[in-house]
Amino acid sequence: MPINSRLNESGLDQKDAQSIYRYMLLARSISEKSWLLTRQGRVLFSMPCDGQEAADVASAYALDTVTDFIVPYARSLGAMLVKGMTTQEVMLNMFGKAADPNSGGRQMPMHWGHKQLGIISMGSSVGTTIPRASGVALASKLRGQNAVTMVYFGEGSASEGDFHEGLGFAGVHRLPVVFFCNNNGWATSVPVSLQNAEPQVAKRAQGYGFPGVTVDGSDPLAIYQAVKAAVHRARSGGGPTLVEANTIRMMPHSSSDDHLRYRTQEDLENERKLDPIPLFRDFLITTGILDETSDQELQEFVDLEVEEAIELADAAPSAAAETAFNGVYAP
Amino acid sequence: MSEKRFIDAIRDGLREEMAADAAVFLIGQDIGVNGGVFRVTDGLLEKFEAGRIIDSPLAESGMVGVAIGAAMNGMRPVVEIQFADFIFPAFNQVVSEAARMYYRTNGDFTVPMVIRAPYGGGARGGLYHSQSVEAYFAHVPGLKVVVPSNPHDAKGLLKSAIRDDNPVLFFEHKLAYNTVRGEISDGDYTVPIGEAVVSREGQHISLISYGLSVHHCLEAAETLSAEGISCEVVDLRTVRPLDTVTILESVKKTGRVCIVHEDNLTGGVGAEVAAIIAKDGFEFLDAPVQRVAAPDVPSFPYNPGLEDVLLPGPTDIVRAAKELAAY
Numbered sequence: 001m002p003i004n005s006r007l008n009e010s011g012l013d014q015k016d017a018q019s020i021y022r023y024m025l026l027a028r029s030i031s032e033k034s035w036l037l038t039r040q041g042r043v044l045f046s047m048p049c050d051g052q053e054a055a056d057v058a059s060a061y062a063l064d065t066v067t068d069f070i071v072p073y074a075r076s077l078g079a080m081l082v083k084g085m086t087t088q089e090v091m092l093n094m095f096g097k098a099a100d101p102n103s104g105g106r107q108m109p110m111h112w113g114h115k116q117l118g119i120i121s122m123g124s125s126v127g128t129t130i131p132r133a134s135g136v137a138l139a140s141k142l143r144g145q146n147a148v149t150m151v152y153f154g155e156g157s158a159s160e161g162d163f164h165e166g167l168g169f170a171g172v173h174r175l176p177v178v179f180f181c182n183n184n185g186w187a188t189s190v191p192v193s194l195q196n197a198e199p200q201v202a203k204r205a206q207g208y209g210f211p212g213v214t215v216d217g218s219d220p221l222a223i224y225q226a227v228k229a230a231v232h233r234a235r236s237g238g239g240p241t242l243v244e245a246n247t248i249r250m251m252p253h254s255s256s257d258d259h260l261r262y263r264t265q266e267d268l269e270n271e272r273k274l275d276p277i278p279l280f281r282d283f284l285i286t287t288g289i290l291d292e293t294s295d296q297e298l299q300e301f302v303d304l305e306v307e308e309a310i311e312l313a314d315a316a317p318s319a320a321a322e323t324a325f326n327g328v329y330a331p
Numbered sequence: 332m333s334e335k336r337f338i339d340a341i342r343d344g345l346r347e348e349m350a351a352d353a354a355v356f357l358i359g360q361d362i363g364v365n366g367g368v369f370r371v372t373d374g375l376l377e378k379f380e381a382g383r384i385i386d387s388p389l390a391e392s393g394m395v396g397v398a399i400g401a402a403m404n405g406m407r408p409v410v411e412i413q414f415a416d417f418i419f420p421a422f423n424q425v426v427s428e429a430a431r432m433y434y435r436t437n438g439d440f441t442v443p444m445v446i447r448a449p450y451g452g453g454a455r456g457g458l459y460h461s462q463s464v465e466a467y468f469a470h471v472p473g474l475k476v477v478v479p480s481n482p483h484d485a486k487g488l489l490k491s492a493i494r495d496d497n498p499v500l501f502f503e504h505k506l507a508y509n510t511v512r513g514e515i516s517d518g519d520y521t522v523p524i525g526e527a528v529v530s531r532e533g534q535h536i537s538l539i540s541y542g543l544s545v546h547h548c549l550e551a552a553e554t555l556s557a558e559g560i561s562c563e564v565v566d567l568r569t570v571r572p573l574d575t576v577t578i579l580e581s582v583k584k585t586g587r588v589c590i591v592h593e594d595n596l597t598g599g600v601g602a603e604v605a606a607i608i609a610k611d612g613f614e615f616l617d618a619p620v621q622r623v624a625a626p627d628v629p630s631f632p633y634n635p636g637l638e639d640v641l642l643p644g645p646t647d648i649v650r651a652a653k654e655l656a657a658y
């Protein structure tokens with residue numbers, strides 16, 4: 001297919017493509033700089049999203065970012081940015097400062113949650129979010145909200161019982177929810193072959209009575225198209241969809257992990273060929289949507305935005321120690 | 332005032348709160364057409380529009396997870412776990428998610444959810460339809476745990492629980508449903524969570540309890556009064572947060588304490604009550620604190636003889652109280 005018509009077919013225009021690319025660059029920049037901050041000891045924990053920016057950004061781009069809900073997981077940085085979280089807010093979260101809208105420094109970094117933005121709080125117990133997303137969508141249905149809920153998780157979380165229970169419930173009640181699985185092949189050190197004898201998570205959708213699709217996680221246009229269809233289906237009463245993006249994990253599981261204990265350099269080098277950022281950049285330049293100069297400027301602009309956010313977040317106050325006792329119960 | 336059974340009080344509470352607030356809905360196994368295995372929700376399905384009473388798949392974790400999500404999007408779900416024994420698959424959702432949502436989001440999100448579950452032995456339910464599980468949850472900051480003993484409190488506390496912005500566990504003794512009757516106020520009323528009540532005034536010994544065991548205490552107090560021992564019965568009603576003021580006032584008055592629950596002894600609510608008394612009521616005590624509880628065996632066996640020997644009842648309380656009186 002000619003590449004110009006690929007953009008047309010996706011339903012996106014040139015401005016959308018530029019916007020998606022910018023969000024991808026911003027997510028990568030934050031992820032890379034957060035990693036460096038952990039190496040400098042300025043930030044104590046990070047979960048890199050390097051390699052799955054296309055999946056996170058393009059999927060969230062298919063939502064109504066004002067009225068729809070996202071139930072994230074720790075690698076959903078790109079989706080958080082699209083949903084409206086600012087670079088400054090992300091960095092306040094990384095530094096665990098009082099003004100962090102996610103938790104005011106109570107949770108580890110990248111444990112997202114922002115009521116005003118429709119981002120439903122997550123903890124560290126993965127998979128618990130999946131029935132929760134069905135519950136958010138159930139409430140939308142009961143309240144007559146025209147909202148779609150999208151929940152992000154990895155293929156490792158899909159081994160949790162809550163995956164089964166959450167999808168089962170959503171199927172029965174045809175809830176307006178999109179289950180988005182980032183299948184990067186690794187749950188920390190455990191390969192997908194040890195999670196399940198069938199590595200494609202999307203195939204399980206059949207067992208819940210709704211469609212499951214697998215898309216190339218490095219192709220933002222394909223992801224957007226698949227999720228747009230799933231969102232439309234959800235909003236129009238058609239029920240849930242399980243979308244699986246085959247993504248890559250270019251970095252260790254977290255700043256506390258060393259992936260060379262279980263992956264080879266060769267494997268990592270090979271996977272790097274699927275890095276969505278240079279692939280999408282090439283597409284945009286070939287189609288004339290972007291040129292080398294504007295790309296360079298954009299990259300510098302994004303880096304500057306992140307650097308400024310880091311300095312402000314680093315200087316921002318922490319919550320007073322005695323506030324650790326507060327807020328156990330709602331009044 | 333009118334006399335009601337325990338089960339009717341709970342059903343009335345559910346129906347009235349559902350009628351008063353469109354955000355309230357019920358989810359649980361067999362609660363729809365079947366009206367619940369104990370018939371607590373009997374007749375409610377016909378009274379409300381579709382979607383207000385949901386027969387859940389057989390999936391406790393998913394059910395509670397769904398309820399948490401709905402609560403985070405403006406609803407006030409009331410979950411029925413068919414037997415308290417089956418709540419454990421949902422433990423992670425309750426303890427790691429619901430209980431700490433308000434804290435971990437720095438006050439951004441609340442989880443106004445009630446989980447109701449029938450608990451307790453004596454119904455020949457064997458090891459998996461007889462357990463008391465309140466102590467697991469009473470340990471958890473962020474949860475409220477309510478165990479009413481009579482119809483009036485059950486209805487009033489249930490209404491408070493549904494209107495509360497925190498997750499509340501609400502345990503109902505399955506023997507109480509049809510056997511415990513009592514006068515109930517007319518119209519809408521609530522009983523506050525976290526307040527104990529003195530069910531019977533007395534001078535010599537404080538019997539501190541909650542749930543069905545309160546009735547065992549009242550029976551024992553009657554027996555003991557014939558022998559000149561005057562017992563005060565304190566019904567905790569809520570086991571988290573505990574009403575330390577009422578507990579200590581009673582200890583101050585009597586100086587002798589027996590804590591009674593059907594849950595097994597070690598790590599039970601009685602241990603916490605005893606610790607509170609040891610710290611803040613030490614000067615009032617004239618005798619060591621006694622506890623009457625099920626022994627530390629894994630719940631109650633099915634065979635009636637095997638179950639009855641383990642179930643704490645009025646006779647055990649009388650024995651413990653006499654020891655206290657003689658100390």
